Amino acid sequence: MKNSDNHKSSEEGQDLNEVTFEDAFEVTGHGRFNHLVLFTSGLIMLNVSMESVGVSYVITSAECELRLTDEHKGLVNAAAFIGIVSTSFLWGYLGDRIGRRAVMLPAMLASAIFSIASAFANDVWTLMILRIITGCFVSASSATVYAYLGEMHANTRRAAAIAWGSAFISFSFIILPGLAWLIIPGKWSFTILGINITSWRVFVWSWCAPGLAAAAILFILPESPRFLLASKGPEAALPVLAKMYSWNHWTSADNYPVEKVTTIGDAEAFKTGGFAGALKNFTHIFRPPLLRCVIISHMSMFAVFMLSSGLYMWVPEVINDILQSKSERSISICEIISEKTRNESLARSLSQPVFCNSHVSVGVFPISMAMGAVFAITYLAIGVFINRIGKKALYNGIMFICGVATIAAGFVPQGGAATALLILALCAGCAASILAAIAVDVFPTSLRAMAMCVMYMVGRGGAAVGSYLLGIILQTHCELAFTVFGAFSAGSTLLMLFWPEPQKIRDEMEERGLSY
Template identity: 85%
Template sequence: MKNSEDQKLEDGQETNDITFEDAFEQTGHGRFNHLVLFTSGLIMLNVSMESVGMSYVLTSAQCELELSEQHKGMINAAAFIGIVSTSFLWGYLGDRVGRRAVMLPAMLASAAFSVASAFASDVWTLFVLRILTGCFVSASSATVYAYLGEMHANSRRAAAIAWGSVFISFSFIILPGLAWAIIPGKWSFHLLSIRISSWRAFMWSWCVPGLTAAGILSLLPESPRFILASKGPEAALPVLAKMYSWNHGTGADNYPVEKITTIGDAAAFKGGFAGALKNFSHIFRPPLLRCVFLSHISMFAVFMLSSGLYVWVPEVINNILQNDSERSISICEIITQKALNKTQALASNVEAVCNSNISVGVFPISMAMGAVFAITYLAIGVFINKVGKKALYNGIMFICGLATIAAAYVPQGGAATALLILALCAGCAASILAAIAVDVFPTSLRAMAMCVMYMVGRLGAAVGAYLLGATLHTHCELAFTAMGAFSAGSTLLMLFWPSPQAVRDEMEEKGLSY
């Protein structure tokens, strides 16, 4: 039996001079981690609401702002344009100055521009303000996954990211719920010489999750893993002690670790922008180039179908609900007939009456859509390891692509709505594609590689939103068919995906670690 002094020495060696990962495990898992998860979920919720919230505004605002269908496409795409144009910048800053340091001020700025956009009195002011909102929303979009993952031990990281991603589906329930409660009201008042109608107040409401997250984030520390890499173990130790204090309900002085043997990688932060670009160039050389090409085109297809189509679904459903035809006709026939009536009225010099009413039935249908997304996200978590990542991704995208095509032709509004909801489940495939891609990128390149992949995805959302706006009323069947065929066909790219282990072996030979 060991005497007490020997045992004390062993305990001292175990807790006072250990690796960073062991020191992180010592912080435990409790209130601190739950708060980080909740805050990160609110940030993801905010990013999603700011990206697609305008889809519930445009029908109500079209008369007041004199919006054409092309204008609606521009406004729907504006936030995505802002996110795409600044994703690389925020990814670079997040890796250089810190995750929290980038997200917190950017979230406050995005809320300010979002509120300001509710005061826009013309389409171009609204367009510019929504782009600026997207630029600052992009900061959270590019870094929240890194922050959430780095705030959890390796054994719990995947589960934390999965649970955080569920908050994205909540946006598709909360947004139509808020719209249902606010937009149908006919009230208005004047503020700063601007008539504040219900749709403008609705735009304010979706800023609440972001502001709440910013308030909580101001109380949370920077990622200890980032601090370890940039400043060394001595700087990271107080953050770990704070995590221990929150999780165990005791003072930080009781944290049993006094020294961490793992050294930081501060040298990697001294190369500046040129050094970051040099390191990033590995992504565009074999063997990673092939992975980048396949994954980025696939993510473009995922976002083009899910987010690009989603911003138009409320208007499409509104057209279905307002259709008074006695015979069963497809959604494309409904949309085309509406555009034809407007054109005939203009040709006969009859002033077309602008109708900004939105059928109340749009909102519960959209909320049901959000519930389907939530169930799909949870099902992916259950089946991804049983079915396989590539097989599950291919199955979802192929089925959703076919559903998109079928939605344009079925001669029944209820069936078309169900097919549209099924088509939009393509958005859930983004997390599967990210899981496929993340395996092949080295640790030093992973954050920026994922950032660029999501940037390309949101470019697909912007392209899809604008092209549908430009073609929905003139070439409806062609628009749905092309989008569905492209999405379903993109699954063929997975046939050329390389062996992850082969890529890892080749990159490790070049000195990059995983």
């Protein structure tokens, strides 16, 4: 009788410990494990941002040494984005096949190596090629990190976690000009391998530190349990959940109360499908009900990056022109740029040598750091209010205000006001994290990394297009450039009127055997 009672009790305990994956995830709690994942993901986003836009502080100081024209500057500014765009699909596929962490860790180490190597470039084409290769490896983390960070948090905390992690992007706009302020004005130089190492080259090395630090921490962090669930089944996810529980509760993983996880969805089909299976799964993205989500989110991300990153690549130079303007009256940004262009054209027409000025006004750096502080406050505010205001309402409000500010920045006849409007306009970059939080909810686990990578590929394409177009037309059609960029960004908010209800998408995709 006693043995029978013990057997019955054991069966009841087993039933209690056999729970769904979401319930098992909730049991892990929220604590230092999640905080470490958030910090590491933040460092990865910081690294992606610094590698993408850091060169904007280099082009002015390297202008004379590398004999850069405005078109060259546009190409160098766009180089990292070209690398990111060209390999996003590959990294998305690999992220969904072999794992989020498995893709990010080696790629981050490789990106640091090529970024450091780019500082040894002696001509514009070598610099551009090495920055493209760097961008190719940076691409592995640029969107995969959002899938990794989101999957390491419960559904109720996912949007806030992505918003808080994205706040680290704003720190790049404080750290980059701060490092540039410390390093670039220096007149020192030294020689390595026969190459004269000047301050801007050392500056390139300095921004690799966050990526290397994040790679070191990733060595001790596990793979996403949601990825393991979708690719290998609940047995593979259970040890990671136990590790999360032990870290959050300061106890042994053996004390994790869940013994078995049940799940919905045909994980086995995804696991054994190979490349053909991955392509078959990927076709879900371009079929209803996900097709509408793809069109809206990708066009929106293009607008976000075209304005924020594309314009940002030129802001240090524009601010430098404002600070060096000798005009005795208040004139707009476009008038300052036109005046500079006329002076250079006049000198050429008179066969006078055009003096190459690689001097960067010191005032550029504190203004850029103030810009970063505004971004940081905006990101932190998003983290606080995203669940209160709503993701779509917050996204639309930010993009519309930033679009209007962009148009105004080109016409305001006062340098200080124009600079303030530029800073406000560039806050559009903060909307990318909200858009990622909106999009990540509708894509199944087995498609999430690829879908996010493709979305960010389109976004980085917008940055490359924006940066290159400004390099071509900013001097000749300045007012038109600001107007088009602003109107396109503000108008893109209309797309969100057609965004579907996420739960309906999830229900329909789960009926097809794809899990979340």
